[in-house]
Amino acid sequence: MSAHTSIVAQLIDLMRLERMPAGTHLAAQKLADRLRVSRSPINAALQGLHDAGIVVREANRGYFLARDGSSLDADDKLIEQLAGEPDVVTRTYFSVAEDLLSGALPMECTEVQLRTRYGLTTAQTQALLARIANEGWVSRRPGYGWEFSSMLTTADSLLQSYRLRMALEPAALLEPGYRLAPAVIERCRQAEWHLLEGGMETDTADQLHNRGVSFHESLVEASGNPFFIDTIKRVNRVRRLLSYRSMRDRVRYRQHCEQHLEVLALLEQGLNEQASNALRAHLVSTLKNLGDIRNLLTSRTTTHGSE
Template sequence: MSQDRSIAAQVVAQIVELIHAERMAAGTHLPAQMLADRLRVSRSPVNEALALLHEKGIVTREKHRGFFVAQPVKTLSAAEPDAVTTAYFRIAEDLLNGALPMEVSEQAMRTRYALTAAQLNAVLTRIAQEGWGERKPGYGWQFSTMLTTPDSLLQSYRMRLALEPAALLEPGYRLDARTLARLRAAEQHLLDGGIETDTADQLHERGVRFHEALVEASGNAFFIDAIRRVNRVRRLLSYRSMRDRARYAAHARQHLHILSLLESERNEEAAQAMRAHLEHTLAALARISEVLRG
């Protein structure tokens, strides 16, 4: 498998995850730029991934209009974890456990995780896109020390505590009806059983999409950039916190309450509810600090 093909295969899995997580109905439009923005990749691998999904009959292509979901979500099965996805989570876990050095050569990772050069490149591309690793000048890779302690996750939530309620109070704040309905359906899916059945990726992305969509509705480019950056930083420790899923039902209900307030244009109350929601999460994370420490 070529390097480009391996990256496209990873994007295929991410698009299927997105269709599944957002319960997209047959006929839902899948704009390439929207997918590229959501998955934080360029349009090239997205276009290749959509072509592969078209070959599999999962999406359809309409001339001059683009790609659309071809099958109802219930007929889509999330792909079994491939070598790239499996290695991604092993690297994350090893890094958090201190079993992987903060600086490491590509050959050492290929050997440790039994990957081809193309597979390793796909893993490292994802890691670099998410902001917790980067290529060293000339040789090897280094990982961010910001992402390896429980304090990092707690600090990221304190930053969000300052930012997100304020975003809901921006002049001209507008959460459109289509986005609101999509977010509400995603939360209801969790309460209907998704908390137990969704993958760690799906749970994380659902939370990211909810909070980023609410901040994006502010129209404030500085707020939007900040929330996207902090969400990339908190990804690793968020995965580990998902070992304790009991708190997700309360989170989903809190999200639904915030959406109802915003739908009624009661933004002051929504901002207060968002602050209470993030404070609740901070308290929950503090209680599971031993889980975060591994």
């Protein structure tokens, strides 16, 4: 279980928030697509949930939920046990992010250097680099080694990503034929209530980031415009690194949740223009808050000199 606890926690979150009924088929590929991971960690996590009695496995059919997802709400001890501590790769991922942002890690390095610095195996190092490369803040150098993106190590990078989102996301809500399905509205609303009821203090940085990304991408996907959707997904992948550091200050999350709920209520009523204005106001407010906590996003240049 320890090698897959992050995925396990996300699967439990999904079951709880969507209140999946007992007997729901848990198709590995669909779950992998939802969580943006490969099928391998999904299958391993499902096996762990099977061992815990939360899912059942049927020959030649796959995994099925053994009990209602809503019943997991009351079983906090079991959920805590299953979620466990982040695995080695996840822990190292955050160490790399912090070291990169603070300037302790050089912008160019080799797999051997990373493996030695963080005490990883070859497989763990490759998994770490695969995750970071997928999120867009490291790339393989021609010939040898890896290079981190300098675009993602400054406070301005995160603020600029929000200005781009301010231009696109409110416009997506005004696209012809825009429709946010009731089931999606309910899923997003449940996620916000989870945070308001204590999740903003207890969720991991991964979970907080993924909830925010899921909300905003769900809104944009309802536009049906592939250009909006592709752009926002690319922005969300590359802003993850700096987004984690901004999560040190979680006080503002209550306001975020309330603003998200307001946008959902307006969309549910078909008031898309008002919802677009509310979404813009939300992003403007978030941008201001990020400016106020700029000291948490100190660039390498400011702290350690230009490289």
